[in-house]
Amino acid sequence: MPATNVRDPLRFAIAARRQELAKGGLPNHYFRPNARRNTYRCFMSLTLYSHPFSSYCQKVLVALYENDVEFEYRTLEDPSAMAELKARWPFARFPLLVDDERTIVESTIIIEHLMLKHGGRVRWLPEDPVAALEVRFLDRFFDNDVMAAMSKPVFAALKQDEARKDEAMVEARRALDLAYGWLEQRLAGRTWAAGENLSLADCAAAPSLFYADWVHAIADAYPTVRAYRSRLLAWPAFARAVDEARSFRHYFPLGAPDRD
Numbered sequence: 001m002p003a004t005n006v007r008d009p010l011r012f013a014i015a016a017r018r019q020e021l022a023k024g025g026l027p028n029h030y031f032r033p034n035a036r037r038n039t040y041r042c043f044m045s046l047t048l049y050s051h052p053f054s055s056y057c058q059k060v061l062v063a064l065y066e067n068d069v070e071f072e073y074r075t076l077e078d079p080s081a082m083a084e085l086k087a088r089w090p091f092a093r094f095p096l097l098v099d100d101e102r103t104i105v106e107s108t109i110i111i112e113h114l115m116l117k118h119g120g121r122v123r124w125l126p127e128d129p130v131a132a133l134e135v136r137f138l139d140r141f142f143d144n145d146v147m148a149a150m151s152k153p154v155f156a157a158l159k160q161d162e163a164r165k166d167e168a169m170v171e172a173r174r175a176l177d178l179a180y181g182w183l184e185q186r187l188a189g190r191t192w193a194a195g196e197n198l199s200l201a202d203c204a205a206a207p208s209l210f211y212a213d214w215v216h217a218i219a220d221a222y223p224t225v226r227a228y229r230s231r232l233l234a235w236p237a238f239a240r241a242v243d244e245a246r247s248f249r250h251y252f253p254l255g256a257p258d259r260d
Contacts, residue, residue: 046071046118049085049096053248055147055207056107057095058241063111063203065237067120108139111200124200135194138186138201141179142193142208149175150208150215157253169215176216184222191231198235206238214257233260 048064048071050057064071074081076094086092088103097104097113104113115124125132152172156165187193193201209218209229218226232238242260249256 045100047074047098048072049074049076049081049094049098051076051094051248052241052245053251054094055211058207058210058238058245059107059203060095060097060110060114061241061244062206062235062237063114063122063124063200065240066122066198067114067118069114069118069120108136108143108200108204111203122198124198124203126194126197126199131194135199135201138193138199139204141183142201142204145179146176146205146208146212149179150212153215154253173216176212177219179212180218180222180225183228184224187224187228193228202232202235206232206235207241210238210242210260213260214252215254 046069048060050061050073052058052061052075063069074084076082076085082092085094085096088098089096089105093105095105095107095110097110099113099117104110111124114120125135149172152168153165156168190196192198193205205228209225209232212218213229218229220226233242
């Protein structure tokens with residue numbers, strides 16, 4: 001799940017949980033529609049190495065689901081899938097896409113690759129290069145200023161550093177309130193992040209705001225941001241990703257709220 005220059009705390013939570021369970025073995029049981037078991041693997045063009053609870057994986061999954069792109073889902077609950085991923089990308093970050101044996105990493109790059117190579121009803125970047133800059137900027141905002149902020153207390157909780165967790169929570173609340181306040185103004189009059197059409201920015205916004213609200217709830221002072229998050233949760237592609245991740249909520253080290 002990390003995007004450029006952003007570490008993904010949920011990736012570490014997932015890895016830690018997998019290590020706890022590894023002694024008993026982890027069956028490769030998690031395959032979804034569009035994400036189907038492919039016994040003869042060479043016949044399927046696209047393979048995604050991903051975990052349903054990872055925010056950066058969800059970012060890519062919504063792009064795949066929205067455009068009905070068929071792919072094989074190699075869930076990283078399966079140790080053999082993680083071994084395959086490491087063989088292709090020794091940094092072991094995910095998601096990772098394989099397209100006819102070409103390896104593509106980083107969630108934003110994967111989505112742009114899917115748009116250019118596989119098309120679909122939604123074009124994730126506008127054809128107008130100036131309009132595309134706005135979308136790319138918002139993609140970076142959600143990854144770097146929302147996900148990065150919520151990550152601090154999550155990392156501290158994973159390290160079981162209570163003192164640092166309290167300090168990081170204060171930092172996260174301050175940073176997220178700043179992000180929510182800026183976004184409240186930016187979203188005025190817009191249905192989606194960059195206007196009236198879905199874009200790459202919404203792929204980034206959906207998991208970012210989903211998890212950020214778990215760390216520091218979006219206050220009533222930001223009704224436009226709260227309404228936008230609700231629209232994202234009602235977006236069928238993201239609602240599907242959220243449902244697929246529901247059974248992994250115990251991975252969240254701060255404790256997942258009983259909502260969403």
